[in-house]
Amino acid sequence: MTEAPGFTHLPDLACREFGGGVVWANDELFAERENLIKRAEPVFDTYTFGHKGQVYDGWETRRRREPGQDSAIVRLGLPGVVKAVVVDTAFFTGNYPPFASVQATSAVGHPDPTELTGWEELVPKSPLGGDRKNSFEVDAARRYTHVRLTIHPDGGVARLRVFGEPVPDPALLLPEAVDLAALENGGAVVGCSDMFYGSPGNLIAPGQAAVMGEGWETARRRDDGNDWVDVRLAAAGAVRLVELDTTHFKGNAPGWASVTGRDERTGAEFPVLPRTRLQPDTRHRFPVEAVPEATHARLDIHPDGGMARLRLFGRLTTDGLRAITRRYRELS
Numbered sequence: 001m002t003e004a005p006g007f008t009h010l011p012d013l014a015c016r017e018f019g020g021g022v023v024w025a026n027d028e029l030f031a032e033r034e035n036l037i038k039r040a041e042p043v044f045d046t047y048t049f050g051h052k053g054q055v056y057d058g059w060e061t062r063r064r065r066e067p068g069q070d071s072a073i074v075r076l077g078l079p080g081v082v083k084a085v086v087v088d089t090a091f092f093t094g095n096y097p098p099f100a101s102v103q104a105t106s107a108v109g110h111p112d113p114t115e116l117t118g119w120e121e122l123v124p125k126s127p128l129g130g131d132r133k134n135s136f137e138v139d140a141a142r143r144y145t146h147v148r149l150t151i152h153p154d155g156g157v158a159r160l161r162v163f164g165e166p167v168p169d170p171a172l173l174l175p176e177a178v179d180l181a182a183l184e185n186g187g188a189v190v191g192c193s194d195m196f197y198g199s200p201g202n203l204i205a206p207g208q209a210a211v212m213g214e215g216w217e218t219a220r221r222r223d224d225g226n227d228w229v230d231v232r233l234a235a236a237g238a239v240r241l242v243e244l245d246t247t248h249f250k251g252n253a254p255g256w257a258s259v260t261g262r263d264e265r266t267g268a269e270f271p272v273l274p275r276t277r278l279q280p281d282t283r284h285r286f287p288v289e290a291v292p293e294a295t296h297a298r299l300d301i302h303p304d305g306g307m308a309r310l311r312l313f314g315r316l317t318t319d320g321l322r323a324i325t326r327r328y329r330e331l332s
């Protein structure tokens, strides 16, 4: 164990605010895994007992009665090269894990946690101190997407920080693309199947959704149909990248989604994104092969559920840009 203050100026690639998620843990009886990547420093109140025991601001597993270890998997919000890991055991004194190890892997697309393979060791099984920041330098020149914290044999960890340098996927970098669906660019929701719990207008709002209530959410379907939303694009354009963000929708993300383009001038309809499996609480990004220009797009979710944001990045056509310019001049 070493002090690594030289790395703490780097971004925390796991941080919730950067899109990180604790996608799996084998146990979280005493305290929920999501606490591990909260940006705020951990806090503690004495004598706050809930149904399961003392309340801790961290991830805490039950006391093992058989040999073994406990693990939690974090999807990095910013995939990249890891330079240092901090296992912060703040306020865990009689119940911190005496040892921890950290593994990482690099996955393509949007896998289910059970599909992750190829784990590589970032930090070997190392002793931890209680109620302190345990820092470990990492020497691995590789882009990782997921990190797995393993505690030996059990106990509580307040925060896991993964300091490093982001490495973007060039397939997701589109020069000159704008969000054709965005409210701020002139996009509008013009129809939807259901808006029982949340307005579909939220899908195209600026910024990220802070909570589930800032997204679009339908009621549970009890028939064989599916929910959908229809968006009028800012102007005519060709979609190159679809972003479907299910952040905050953990037990109620749709299982699958598809996007269909439509050109209202000709009546043509064409697939933009075929029916694709979705993960809970994930900002999915799907590059799109060349598709015709559209004035509208319909998002179908199967069968129901909720979504935080829909982004349709693409290039405006010359006609589309002309229409936006004309409107701006007429109204300025």
Ligand SMILES: NC(=O)NC(NC(N)=O)C(=O)[O-]
Pocket (backbone or CB within 6 Å): 030, 031, 052, 053, 054, 055, 056, 060, 063, 094, 095
């Ligand atoms: N007082 C405790 O913290 N006990 C237990 N933990 C919680 N959260 O209650 C334990 O056994 O580790």
